[in-house]
Amino acid sequence: MxxxxxxxxxxxxxxxxxxxxxxxxxxxxxxxxxxxxxFIKPMLIARSGHLPLLVLFIGVIGGMAAWGFTGMFIGAITLAILWTVLQAWLGPNEERMAPVA
Structure with a gap:
């Protein structure tokens, strides 16, 4: 704006x-x-939400390309929710990285 x-x-x-x-x-x-x-806004959002910067950056740019200015927020929020749901569905990192006995 x-x-x-x-x-x-x-x-x-x-x-x-x-x-x-x-x-x-x-x-x-x-x-x-x-x-x-x-560039700076996605870095700050990623830091506070524990999201990878690339995921948030793609959400911001993709949202802006699809919906304009408001898409910057819509895309970032949508990808943040999807990333969180995916991480919860896959489980903690320790369980995924544990060797199979």
Missing amino acids: SFLVWVPVAIWLGSQGQTGWALFVVVWGVVLLVGTDT
Whole structure:
């Protein structure tokens, strides 16, 4: 949602002849804000939920591709639930890794 702020600001700056500032706002918005939403948020969610980062990253990107902005949350939550159910169904790691006698 932050693009609703920085995109109009960049357009306004460009229309006022402030090309350097407009370019700075666009680069700042794309690199810092979009980069944070795409990479940092999944890392923080994975750390708090004990999920593999790759599972959460695929959920975020896949959700955004399927449903847009709200899909970022829908995809991550859906894959987190599916991952948790799968782990509970398979059982603890010790039971899966124990040698068969």
